[in-house]
Amino acid sequence: MTAALLELKNLQLKVADRELLNNFSLRIEAGEVHALMGRNGSGKTSLAQALMGNTKYQVTGGTMELAGESLLGLAPEERAKKGLFLGFQYPTAIPGVKVSQFLRAAVRSVRGDSLPPKEFRARVKKELEALKIPDSFMTRFLNEGFSGGEKKKLETLQLRMLEPKLAVLDETDSGLDIDALRTIAENIEAMRTPQRSFLLITHYQRLLDYIRPDFVHILANGRIVKSGSFELAKELELKGYEAFVEAA
């Protein structure tokens, strides 16, 4: 059996002394799109942060593998270089660092190549147009004074420039107006390939209307309580989380 792109087995996750995930398992094959849905505080963001290697979250048991290689013990930058990308729910601002400078450093670090400046600019310009972002965006300081929508567009711009194997997108749809949601979703959808996988973390069905997932999972009490197809997201929208949490 070939290794899954992402395989989490019996994962135990804690922050401080609070248990967040208990025997959490998930398998994502190459080319699949999974949606992880759950109430506020159910542990979705904690899982995303732990996957990327945020040491605030401690993995106290279980395994976490990307393409057959353990991620445990790897620094965030090593995980990024192995093809993992996290689209942050709340990307942090870094005053004084221009978007252009940051983006160039990130592309060079993750992909290991150094596009000549002219080609890099041409590629960025194309992506900016696709995301309907003005050129002036590149000279602004990273996320400083950005609206919620601008932050999510910048996360999507990075996703497109870094071309990861697995993208974990943490509430990419939050804080977006209808037009921005469509633009971002279309740009993500356009990245689907048989090799690239996505884990979409969301509360709502609306993002999934644009990016149709192969599997939908409901997270409650630190584990997946139900998995299914896109139909599960529709059912969830009608019934709410409570029905699934009580049944578990």
Add this chain to the structure above:
Amino acid sequence: MNLKIEAGDLSSWEWSDRDDVCVTFDSAKPEVLIESRASRQLQVEILSDHAIKLRVSSDNNMRRIRVHRFSNQAVSFSTRLIVELASGAEVEIDEEVRQTSDVGHRAVHETGIILGENSKLRWVQSGFFSSASETMQKHRAQMEAGSEFTLGYFAMGGKRNEFASRVDLLGRGARAKVRALQLGQGREKHKQTWEAIHGVPGASSEFQIGALAEDVSFCEMNGLLRVDQGAENSSAIMKMKGLFRSARAQIEGRPQLEILNDNVQVAHGCAMSPIDPEQLFYLRSRGLSATEAEDLIAQGFVADYLQDRDDEQKQRLLKTIFGELL
């Protein structure tokens, strides 16, 4: 003595198209060296060997004056520069203060600035000091009505480096804006003191003061905004920010207010922090190593204080501080 500046020997300096005059105080030279690209109506009064007064008038199209204060000898060195802008005059000053002696050395540099009505002065200063040097700089600016003064100050190095500035806003509508940063490394001690005195109605001052401390260095920031009784409708703000790159580095910030009029807008604040772990994690998630991420955050912190410099000046300074940029 008043001198008219004539074109001089330009071979030893790299002039940019914007530079008109270069003033050099060099501890190895007996007197101030003044060079000019072309004949200008700038007036220079020699006060003593290393003390001069420059007068800029409104009709001389002066663009930029470069000032260098260099010393590389184990002697005490004092300089004094007075710059007077006539009403309506505009000029930019790009100053570099450098002490390269590797044995005990002390320098005192004094600067006086007189801004006539509706004059504009943009002054950027970069200071680089060797580990054995001690430097004291005293700045004093007097601003008449409608004048504008922008000062960008940056300094790094030195056993002890002190900068004390006082800005007197003497005329209605005068506007002062300061961005200042000291960078401490090793066992260095840095101190900056900023005072703005609002003596008349309707003037404004804005100070953004910062310190970046590494290793076991110590940086001290002091500030005072004073608004006198008759200075209603004044606007004044002073923000201090410190960033630690080591657990043993120290930064102290003391912004103070003395407000004697109720009808004013005045604010002050002070924030100190180590490198934010969330910022670090964000950059590392994009493939940067911990060291690269820290460097980039520190570069950003510094760059925020260099906004009054043009891109070329900013890049040159950042490369001097951090080496090859990410």
